[in-house]
Amino acid sequence: MRDLTAIALNTAKSHGAPYADIRILQITVEDLTVRNGELGEMRQDESLGFGVRVIVDGAWGFAASPSLNKKDIRTTTIQACRIAKASAKLKKGNVRLTKEDVVDTAWQTPLVIDPFRVPVTEKLDLLFRIDEILRKDRRIKSAESTMGCVRERQWLATSEGTFIDQTLTRTGAGYAATAVENGEVQKRSYPMSFGGQYMGMGYELVKGLALIENAERTRDEAVALLTAKPCPSGKKDLILDGTQLALQIHESMGHPSELDRVLGIEENYAGRSFLTTEKYGKFRYGSDQVTLMADSTVPGGLATFGYDDDGVRAQRWPIVQNGIFVGYHTNREFAPVIKQNSRGCCRADSWASLPMIRITNVSLMPGDRTPDELIADTKDGILMCTNKSWSIDQMRYNFQFGCEVGWEIKKGKLGAMLKNCTYQGITPEFWGSCDAVCDGDHWTLWGVVNCGKGQPGQTAEMSHGAAPARFRKVTVGVGRK
Amino acid sequence: MMDPSRFRDIAKQVMALADGTAVEVLLATQKEGLTRFGNNVVTQHIETGNSELVIRVLQGKRQGKAGCNQFDRATLERTVRKAVLLASIQCDDSTLLPLPMSQEYRPLSHYVSDTPLVTPDEKIDLIRFAVGSCKKKKTSAAGIFSHGMQAVGLANSNGLFAYNAYTSAGFSVTVMAKDSSGWADATDPDIHAVHPEQLTAVALEKALAGRNPKALPPGQYDVILEPAAVAELLLFMAWDGFGALPYMEGRSFVSGKLGQKVLNDRVTITDDVYHPQTLGLNFDYEGMPRRCVVLVDHGVAKAVVHDRKTAKETGAESTGHALPLPNTNGPMPLNLVLAAGGSSVDEMVASTSRGLLITHFHYTNILDPVPLMITGMTRDGVFLVEKGKVKQPVKNFRFTESVVKAFNQIEALGRETAYAHAFWGGGIVCPAAKIRGFNFSSATRF
Numbered sequence: 001m002r003d004l005t006a007i008a009l010n011t012a013k014s015h016g017a018p019y020a021d022i023r024i025l026q027i028t029v030e031d032l033t034v035r036n037g038e039l040g041e042m043r044q045d046e047s048l049g050f051g052v053r054v055i056v057d058g059a060w061g062f063a064a065s066p067s068l069n070k071k072d073i074r075t076t077t078i079q080a081c082r083i084a085k086a087s088a089k090l091k092k093g094n095v096r097l098t099k100e101d102v103v104d105t106a107w108q109t110p111l112v113i114d115p116f117r118v119p120v121t122e123k124l125d126l127l128f129r130i131d132e133i134l135r136k137d138r139r140i141k142s143a144e145s146t147m148g149c150v151r152e153r154q155w156l157a158t159s160e161g162t163f164i165d166q167t168l169t170r171t172g173a174g175y176a177a178t179a180v181e182n183g184e185v186q187k188r189s190y191p192m193s194f195g196g197q198y199m200g201m202g203y204e205l206v207k208g209l210a211l212i213e214n215a216e217r218t219r220d221e222a223v224a225l226l227t228a229k230p231c232p233s234g235k236k237d238l239i240l241d242g243t244q245l246a247l248q249i250h251e252s253m254g255h256p257s258e259l260d261r262v263l264g265i266e267e268n269y270a271g272r273s274f275l276t277t278e279k280y281g282k283f284r285y286g287s288d289q290v291t292l293m294a295d296s297t298v299p300g301g302l303a304t305f306g307y308d309d310d311g312v313r314a315q316r317w318p319i320v321q322n323g324i325f326v327g328y329h330t331n332r333e334f335a336p337v338i339k340q341n342s343r344g345c346c347r348a349d350s351w352a353s354l355p356m357i358r359i360t361n362v363s364l365m366p367g368d369r370t371p372d373e374l375i376a377d378t379k380d381g382i383l384m385c386t387n388k389s390w391s392i393d394q395m396r397y398n399f400q401f402g403c404e405v406g407w408e409i410k411k412g413k414l415g416a417m418l419k420n421c422t423y424q425g426i427t428p429e430f431w432g433s434c435d436a437v438c439d440g441d442h443w444t445l446w447g448v449v450n451c452g453k454g455q456p457g458q459t460a461e462m463s464h465g466a467a468p469a470r471f472r473k474v475t476v477g478v479g480r481k
Numbered sequence: 482m483m484d485p486s487r488f489r490d491i492a493k494q495v496m497a498l499a500d501g502t503a504v505e506v507l508l509a510t511q512k513e514g515l516t517r518f519g520n521n522v523v524t525q526h527i528e529t530g531n532s533e534l535v536i537r538v539l540q541g542k543r544q545g546k547a548g549c550n551q552f553d554r555a556t557l558e559r560t561v562r563k564a565v566l567l568a569s570i571q572c573d574d575s576t577l578l579p580l581p582m583s584q585e586y587r588p589l590s591h592y593v594s595d596t597p598l599v600t601p602d603e604k605i606d607l608i609r610f611a612v613g614s615c616k617k618k619k620t621s622a623a624g625i626f627s628h629g630m631q632a633v634g635l636a637n638s639n640g641l642f643a644y645n646a647y648t649s650a651g652f653s654v655t656v657m658a659k660d661s662s663g664w665a666d667a668t669d670p671d672i673h674a675v676h677p678e679q680l681t682a683v684a685l686e687k688a689l690a691g692r693n694p695k696a697l698p699p700g701q702y703d704v705i706l707e708p709a710a711v712a713e714l715l716l717f718m719a720w721d722g723f724g725a726l727p728y729m730e731g732r733s734f735v736s737g738k739l740g741q742k743v744l745n746d747r748v749t750i751t752d753d754v755y756h757p758q759t760l761g762l763n764f765d766y767e768g769m770p771r772r773c774v775v776l777v778d779h780g781v782a783k784a785v786v787h788d789r790k791t792a793k794e795t796g797a798e799s800t801g802h803a804l805p806l807p808n809t810n811g812p813m814p815l816n817l818v819l820a821a822g823g824s825s826v827d828e829m830v831a832s833t834s835r836g837l838l839i840t841h842f843h844y845t846n847i848l849d850p851v852p853l854m855i856t857g858m859t860r861d862g863v864f865l866v867e868k869g870k871v872k873q874p875v876k877n878f879r880f881t882e883s884v885v886k887a888f889n890q891i892e893a894l895g896r897e898t899a900y901a902h903a904f905w906g907g908g909i910v911c912p913a914a915k916i917r918g919f920n921f922s923s924a925t926r927f
């Protein structure tokens with residue numbers, strides 16, 4: 001590969017680029033879905049290509065191609081230089097990258113069982129067994145069981161001398177049962193919604209998920225929801241389970257702490273952030289109980305890697321420390337704005353995409369309570385589990401989430417099941433109302449595999465660890481029919 | 482970008498490698514240039530292209546599928562082998578249909594040859610000119626200028642061959658003032674029909690008009706929605722309402738209601754890829770001809786869209802709306818058109834005693850599929866209308882509302898339609914709409 005990467009770097013240099021990098025990427029994907037006793041999805045795809053990023057006249061240029069040969073590497077690199085030169089006609093200052101260590105190294109996701117070596121028959125057999133259990137009630141009109149794995153091998157070479165051969169593997173599985181009766185539609189998923197639980201590890205994850213063991217309960221809860229009480233409207237104390245908290249963290253803390261978004265780069269699509277730079281280091285984002293750490297080194301995270309696409313090493317740093325906002329997601333281009341080195345958050349979703357700041361694994365640090373204690377000392381509340389719907393405004397203040405299921409909490413005891421659960425809040429007020437977080441025994445790293453950002457849109461993966469937590473006097477039951 | 486003759490050659494090679502097995506070859510090929518700007522300067526600027534092949538083989542009642550983006554003999558051989566192996570380990574699926582025979586297609590060309598040819602320099606010059614006006618007014622522009630082409634080819638061992646390409650140019654701009662923003666967006670197959678300067682002027686005017694917004698309490702308001710906001714509501718009808726699968730499973734607002742009045746008289750919705758304002762293909766991902774389908778006629782539910790499988794199960798005919806097989810969504814309308822009415826936005830404003838004029842919505846999402854209960858934020862310009870006049874910019878709201886209820890309370894539709902994207906994508910042709918009693922459930926801080 002070094003002979004190929006050298007062609008791009010030398011061509012860029014001779015076309016006036018003081019900085020250039022090339023990523024050659026080979027992506028292998030396998031997705032299997034069983035729906036209602038039939039094959040719902042089957043993908044075994046491979047994709048190979050390269051992207052060249054250059055700075056010429058102080059501006060970026062990027063071009064990509066699937067044709068991995070000397071001639072096309074040369075022409076694609078020249079095109080990237082031409083794009084950069086054109087872009088330099090409309091710039092404020094020159095792009096300046098932080099100075100980072102030059103490395104020549106390799107890294108790969110640690111695995112116990114390579115998911116690509118597990119026979120497809122074994123995987124399909126598991127999915128069909130789950131499907132059979134889910135459909136044992138006639139009111140289940142849609143049963144979907146999914147399993148997937150991805151391997152990305154990337155060779156990154158920069159004009160500064162960095163060369164990184166990195167292989168990332170992600171694996172996951174899950175299922176959902178949808179019950180329908182008389183115009184009522186209710187869904188339950190396991191272990192979490194939108195495809196299940198995914199992690200940066202091998203097939204050992206799937207083996208440990210207890211998928212079969214939870215299928216009957218998941219099906220029965222979906223059916224029970226058809227006749228459950230609707231979520232009441234008003235202010236209630238709210239306990240969220242870890243899977244819902246994962247998405248709450250993602251939307252209300254992950255995205256707002258992306259420095260490019262703060263600076264207005266994402267304005268036209270996903271919007272900005274209220275966490276503007278004058279708030280850095282002093283803004284009260286949440287209660288003392290709230291500490292959020294970003295960590296691209298945590299074992300099993302979907303955003304766990306050796307190096308990002310800028311060639312910067314994976315790190316762990318605080319985003320919120322005891323309620324105070326203290327950290328951003330950054331890359332080599334934007335970190336100088338806050339006078340720091342890069343936090344190593346620059347990632348692209350394929351060889352054809354431009355790397356940009358992406359959320360890493362951001363987790364709510366465990367507290368010292370247990371879920372039983374939390375329920376026992378809640379007088380009038382709701383426990384909500386598993387995300388169903390999510391939405392947040394363009395500054396990341398006003399959010400509204402829907403959950404698959406809830407349970408009333410009355411005088412310290414779990415009561416009736418609730419359907420169509422929703423809650424709404426304003427980010428700093430909501431996290432400010434957090435008065436208890438459960439302990440490390442109840443903490444899990446949950447995967448998000450559908451994080452969209454950028455134009456053209458890119459999809460990234462990351463994990464968010466959380467244990468159940470309680471929030472006081474939250475608006476629930478929005479927009480009831 | 483792979484042209485039809487090269488695709489034909491590769492499809493032939495694949496069929497030879499499959500050696501008598503029934504095989505379908507699907508090609509998706511594209512080339513794109515996209516320039517992003519923010520804070521009145523260029524921030525990202527890329528050119529990319531790719532061609533992907535998906536090979537689906539059928540062995541009786543079993544299927545296997547594999548994909549690649551390299552077309553040398555070794556890769557094609559490996560990919561065919563993978564698909565054949567996957568088919569061989571399946572259990573029989575009694576509902577699996579054989580591949581269709583050769584079809585005839587209604588001609589369709591949303592292709593303008595100039596669109597892919599614009600150079601990086603030409604794009605930067607247009608953007609520079611457009612954002613110049615924002616700099617002068619001490620506002621900041623962010624957006625994209627994109628151009629490219631896409632093609633899909635489908636060939637099978639029964640002799641079916643389909644190939645259709647379209648071009649697309651897009652300019653989208655958000656202009657930020659201190660406490661307000663404005664937005665405008667256009668997409669067209671012809672790059673000469675997209676006018677960055679005019680669009681920026683619209684967004685700038687909106688941003689300036691929106692300064693010093695006042696906070697109003699959430700609650701029910703009559704609303705005048707510009708086409709982009711209407712498209713946002715229609716997208717969820719397309720995804721959760723008009724496909725045969727949610728219809729058959731009782732998950733759609735039209736389940737069990739074909740032939741019945743489900744929406745207001747003013748509402749006629751078709752899926753029509755042949756509409757001059759839309760973009761798309763004249764066949765579906767099985768190779769069936771894409772038909773124009775009337776889904777709602779003056780408020781009466783008329784039909785849902787089908788692929789061959791849902792058509793067979795319900796005794797209907799395929800309407801040519803299959804997604805790549807196999808899939809979990811069933812067929813889907815990709816080119817919704819809400820028919821124009823007889824009003825204009827100015828007339829809608831003039832007829833409103835108290836209401837809100839809304840530019841577009843942000844981050845919409847579904848809460849409950851049958852009433853099509855959705856939530857989302859207003860964005861880039863909300864204005865209070867009083868006694869027939871635009872009075873005052875207001876701060877943004879969150880809405881939580883049933884699309885079915887809202888489409889039953891439409892009081893007027895615009896005379897002109899536009900092609901608009903929703904937050905989650907898609908492209909929908911629709912006019913502006915005036916809707917009575919739209920529910921805003923909370924406010925935000927800006």
Ligand SMILES: [Zn+2]
Nearest residue numbers: 250450451452
């Ligand atoms: Zn995200």
